[in-house]
Amino acid sequence: MKEILRQVMSQTIPIAQDEWEAFEPHIFTKTVKKREQLIRLGQISTEIAVIIKGSFRQYHIIEGEEKTTFFFFDNQFVCNYESILLQTPSNIVIEAMEDCELLYFKNETMQRLYRLYPKYEVFGRLIAENVYLCAMERLNTFLLNSPEGRYRKFLEHHDSQQILNRVPQHYIASYLGITPVSLSRIRARVARQARELA
Amino acid sequence: MKEILRQVMSQTIPIAQDEWEAFEPHIFTKTVKKREQLIRLGQISTEIAVIIKGSFRQYHIIEGEEKTTFFFFDNQFVCNYESILLQTPSNIVIEAMEDCELLYFKNETMQRLYRLYPKYEVFGRLIAENVYLCAMERLNTFLLNSPEGRYRKFLEHHDSQQILNRVPQHYIASYLGITPVSLSRIRARVARQARELA
DNA sequence: TGATTTTCTTATCTTAAGTTATCGTTTTGC
DNA sequence: GCAAAACGATAACTTAAGATAAGAAAATCA
Numbered sequence: 001m002k003e004i005l006r007q008v009m010s011q012t013i014p015i016a017q018d019e020w021e022a023f024e025p026h027i028f029t030k031t032v033k034k035r036e037q038l039i040r041l042g043q044i045s046t047e048i049a050v051i052i053k054g055s056f057r058q059y060h061i062i063e064g065e066e067k068t069t070f071f072f073f074d075n076q077f078v079c080n081y082e083s084i085l086l087q088t089p090s091n092i093v094i095e096a097m098e099d100c101e102l103l104y105f106k107n108e109t110m111q112r113l114y115r116l117y118p119k120y121e122v123f124g125r126l127i128a129e130n131v132y133l134c135a136m137e138r139l140n141t142f143l144l145n146s147p148e149g150r151y152r153k154f155l156e157h158h159d160s161q162q163i164l165n166r167v168p169q170h171y172i173a174s175y176l177g178i179t180p181v182s183l184s185r186i187r188a189r190v191a192r193q194a195r196e197l198a
Numbered sequence: 199m200k201e202i203l204r205q206v207m208s209q210t211i212p213i214a215q216d217e218w219e220a221f222e223p224h225i226f227t228k229t230v231k232k233r234e235q236l237i238r239l240g241q242i243s244t245e246i247a248v249i250i251k252g253s254f255r256q257y258h259i260i261e262g263e264e265k266t267t268f269f270f271f272d273n274q275f276v277c278n279y280e281s282i283l284l285q286t287p288s289n290i291v292i293e294a295m296e297d298c299e300l301l302y303f304k305n306e307t308m309q310r311l312y313r314l315y316p317k318y319e320v321f322g323r324l325i326a327e328n329v330y331l332c333a334m335e336r337l338n339t340f341l342l343n344s345p346e347g348r349y350r351k352f353l354e355h356h357d358s359q360q361i362l363n364r365v366p367q368h369y370i371a372s373y374l375g376i377t378p379v380s381l382s383r384i385r386a387r388v389a390r391q392a393r394e395l396a
Numbered sequence: 397t398g399a400t401t402t403t404c405t406t407a408t409c410t411t412a413a414g415t416t417a418t419c420g421t422t423t424t425g426c
Numbered sequence: 427g428c429a430a431a432a433c434g435a436t437a438a439c440t441t442a443a444g445a446t447a448a449g450a451a452a453a454t455c456a
Contacts, residue, residue, distance in 0.1 A: 147412085424429100
């Protein structure tokens with residue numbers, strides 16, 4: 001099963017056998033039940049996980065309201081990257097939307113590998129570059145698109161089987177930076193326009 | 199003058215003498231006049247610069263409209279990081295808002311240093327982590343705040359001497375994801391509320 | 397310096413998002 | 427299996443942002 005992590009990592013940079021063997025013993029498994037919190041408010045993150053099965057959402061709590069700001073699905077890394085990098089208490093919650101199976105390792109393990117194998121340092125850089133590009137792409141949808149435009153982009157970029165049918169709509173609304181009511185109206189508008197075109 | 203770059207880099211990680219001497223000959227200077235473009239549309243970026251004096255803005259062109267999405271000021275790195283990382287043509291323009299003086303180096307120089315000195319690889323990772331954190335902070339202002347809230351945060355986080363007085367207001371509006379007219383109204387509203395409190 | 401352009405504010409009108417509430421429907425938990 | 431909770435659509439109303447235009451002030455520059 002740990003091979004899945006190796007495969008996911010290899011999408012970024014190939015890991016040689018000796019490099020893998022130094023890592024492998026420090027990988028563990030974990031299950032998280034639906035609605036359980038993987039990352040809690042105020043906790044300093046020390047672990048990085050990969051999702052074998054299931055999905056998570058990340059949310060801020062703003063004036064008592066949960067604001068969903070990210071989703072995590074199968075074969076993705078899930079962690080509070082900011083808390084790990086800065087060693088600051090988490091200002092977000094990461095919570096299972098389904099029963100989940102995870103592989104995980106300690107950040108300190110990765111820090112040790114950084115020092116022992118240059119390859120892992122490169123891996124660390126590539127990961128950071130990658131999450132930066134993702135963050136920028138998401139930021140640009142806010143800078144360059146209206147709420148309706150963001151919803152249309154969201155539809156284009158996400159397989160409806162993969163996400164739409166697995167995630168309650170009001171989480172998606174929050175993710176798009178709008179209210180559930182507003183998303184419902186946008187959906188009605190978009191559907192009406194699609195019908196008029198046909 | 200090149201020492202300024204070393205100082206800026208040292209805010210991230212200290213650079214030893216031999217590491218610096220391998221780098222120093224590959225650093226050059228450049229001046230850019232107000233309104234000149236440092237990064238052009240469609241060009242693949244190869245250079246990374248540090249601003250000694252002056253400021254830049256970054257903009258997308260969407261349906262003929264310039265959408266200002268970022269500012270760069272003194273002692274900051276300026277480049278099209280995405281274009282450099284992915285080796286894709288630039289979808290943005292970076293243009294001088296004032297007459298500017300720059301230090302710059304080729305990305306390939308940094309790539310070579312990555313291989314020669316582990317320290318530079320670490321530097322590369324830390325830079326990537328850093329720009330990620332900045333991108334997330336900016337993304338969160340969109341996810342968690344209204345336009346007025348974003349403007350208030352913008353005021354808090356930016357010295358008005360540093361930015362506000364140097365940057366035309368309609369660029370700031372664009373940066374906040376709103377129209378110039380809307381920003382003008384928000385300013386009037388905020389000022390009125392401040393007056394009522396007093 | 398005088399003309400032109402840029403910048404910002406203000407006003408009007410339109411459009412869309414926020415708020416609140418209601419009502420079926422589905423899901424969940426005992 | 428049933429009661430409670432969660433979910434999504436919709437409606438009515440409020441609020442704020444977008445579009446457009448006009449005008450004053452400031453910056454630019456020839």
